[in-house]
Amino acid sequence: MAHRLVAQSFLRYPVSTILGNEGQIRVLRELSRHERGLSIRTLSNQTALTRQEVKDILATLVANGAVSMVRGGRVMLFRMGDHPIMRAVxxxxxxxERIYTEVMDCLRACMSAHQGVLAAWVYGSAARGQGRSGNDINVIIVVADADVEAIAGDVRHILAESSHRLPCAPSLVALGASDVIRLSAGDPWWSDLVKDAVPLKGDRPEIYARRLRQAQPSPKAKTFGEALNEIGFVPLTPPRRITLRRMGRARRLTRWRKPEEQN
Known part of the structure; x- marks a missing residue:
């Protein structure tokens, strides 16, 4: 038979109350980043909690001295409190934060270690901040079309050598430059990538894709005759001309016909 969890003494074990649930941890984490204090509205936006949830959490934390209130004009602001345990918190x-920064720095160093990597991003749950323990860190690299497989193998080897500095093994996806141009034309997967991506090397994905498209040579405009030639039309022999009149101006055009084998 399961026993009901009994609350521990706040005097003896204040951490159990102050860090009692994920909501309280989120609020305290955000407050630890801002010395001047935050409003309920800002805390709600930054922690993905409703305003009522933030109000209830703050009521508990203020009562225990983990959070203090300060007046900020017409708005009440909240900041980390003066309880002795808060320094350790x-x-x-x-x-x-330092561990996360070290992981991202390690990934950036791995991407920079190979000159063939043109751009790289973290995407998926790790980029959204929703990854669970044991989830892979999803990484995308962009390389020249002719070198996708070779460079992907090299980068996987580099990542494996740095695995002792990473909390879990990265999952690598390699794209060629032409893949980026194709996917960025409207693929839903690319739209999700753009929304969540954390850059490791080069520009953000939407900026990088735009630069690739701009670098493509512009197709030469075809004349009317060239377009007809391309689809198999040839001029009549001897050429006969027709006249088009529009807005008082005459323009002479050559008549065209299909080759006999296409008739």
Missing amino acids: RELFATE
Whole structure:
């Protein structure tokens, strides 16, 4: 038979109350980043919690001294409180941020280690901040079309050598430049990538794709005759001309016909 969890003494174990659930941790983490304090509205936006949830959490934290209130004009602001344990809580969040920064720096170093990587991004749950323990870190690299397989193998080897610095093994996807141009033309997968991507090398995906499209040579405009030649029409022999009149101006055109084998 399961036993009901009994609350521990706040005097003896304040961390159990202050960091009692994920909502409280989210609010305290955000407050630790802003010394001047944040409003309920801002905390709601930054923590993906409703305003009522933020109000209820703040009520608990203020009552326990983990959070204090300050007046900010017409708005009440909240900041980290003066309870003795809060210094250690701040250090805990700072360590958490440092570990994340080190992981991203490691990935950037791996991408920069190979000159053939033209651009690279983290995408998926890791980029959205929703990855769970054990989830892969999804990484996309862009390389020259002719070198996709070779460079992808090299980068996987580089990542494997740095695996001791990463919390889990990255999952690598390699795209050629032509793939980027094709996918960025309206593929839903690319739209999701643009929304969540964290750059590791080069520009953001939407900017990189735009630069690739702009770098493509513009197709030469075809004359009317060239277009007809391309689809198999040839001029009549001897050429006969017709006259088109529009808005008082005459323009002479050659009549065309299909080759006999296409009739």
